[in-house]
Amino acid sequence: MKIGIIGLGAIGGSFAAGLRAAGYEEIYGVDIDEETVKTAEKSGMIKEGSLSAEGFLPDLDVLLLSLYPSQIAPFIEKYHALFKAGVVITDVTGVKTAIIEQVAEVLPDIADFVFAHPMRGSEKKGIIGADHTRFIGANALITPTSKNKEKNIQLIENLYREIGFTKITRVSPELHDEQIAYVSQLMHALSVAVVNSNQASEDTLTFAGNSFQELTRIADINGELWSELFLNNRSALLKSIEQLETELDKLKQTLKTADEEKLKDLFSKATAQRRHWY
């Protein structure tokens, strides 16, 4: 099985390295950065690399697009004439409904696109973050469409398992986007909002403890990527922010009325839910 990986950053590079470590020999890598391609070849995480996908595409059985959301459909549109019949394509993007709609417009019948979301990011950008152990113990979400063949979904799931993913869950694209807006995008929105508050100052760290450091960690954000993730999921994220604001309103109301019992009720509810989860 010949596998092509388009984009050899921390995620794509970790897929390449993981698949090689799992025994796959024929891994081909493409990146727009020449140094990255050289590094990938030297390290052995790919059999061969290139600055362009064209030469590899006619032979590839599996095509993993480790690209930004905005690059997925354009890639298909540009290269679909070169796809091998029966190619299984997959992505790694953190939004699904919008991407699935965009891809549906341009995907040829000879290709099957299994949309996936490996749930382990990287603090390191670029191939320096490539690590064959990155996905060990990680979770992944697969969002099947009505066009997917079962065997192709299983092929992707098996590749994920072989490089260390432990929990791989199939969900609808709509549920994926709704829940990711809540558990991931909202966290980033809150962290950014906290750091951008006009209360931030030179003196802030004199007062800050662990919780501030933790909560603001993800405000150091890859703006190119996250602006795409936010905008491709904006209705779901708007809903998550509004639900959060509803809860903040409840807290504000208890403060305005000095309602200690109601405030304790809100704390008790949160404590019970958090303990139920973790």
Next chain:
Amino acid sequence: MKIGIIGLGAIGGSFAAGLRAAGYEEIYGVDIDEETVKTAEKSGMIKEGSLSAEGFLPDLDVLLLSLYPSQIAPFIEKYHALFKAGVVITDVTGVKTAIIEQVAEVLPDIADFVFAHPMRGSEKKGIIGADHTRFIGANALITPTSKNKEKNIQLIENLYREIGFTKITRVSPELHDEQIAYVSQLMHALSVAVVNSNQASEDTLTFAGNSFQELTRIADINGELWSELFLNNRSALLKSIEQLETELDKLKQTLKTADEEKLKDLFSKATAQRRHWY
């Protein structure tokens, strides 16, 4: 120097253990829980313990009240007739303006109250969290009042240094409360609001990654304590929530108008500020 510690929970107990470890022999401890007093005595963190402060008070040179905010002024009111002339009193509460006002009503002239905020909490409640190393490397805030004698402020600062605090900063009670509302109380409000959102479900953890786990950690909250902290600082906390909402509104606006450039600007601003801090 005879030091009395009222309340032998994780914080009071850690002060007792830390002071003993620093070589102070005459540490006296009071707690309403008999088992706690016995444990404190057995462990050697106090010289002698009691269920009541009365017997110790006439001899104490320093009195550390490791009590909830609502208990501070009532303690002074109840026991002030027993205070030794010149006693230096200090607290450990995370709000200051309201407590200072309450204490001013009842504090006798023979006592000097140096208000302090040791900034290291405990995941463990009760004396089981007492640890003589707890405060090593921790920060503390002192909020002097116009009535404090400089030598008494220094006495408390020195005790803090001797048990491991490294950065001890004097700030006004107003600045303390404003910044604590922002860096600490707002974090707890957001965490509680996230967990209480109606988007929380049985499936949430299928989608959640590190950021969700981190941000919701402090939603497992001591409601008795934090309701007092919130309510004793409610105007400052309301302001912090409103400033946060102003930033959320900016994010929402970029989503509603699909304004990628403005969204990237907000991310860039947050990234620069976060990197400046940490």
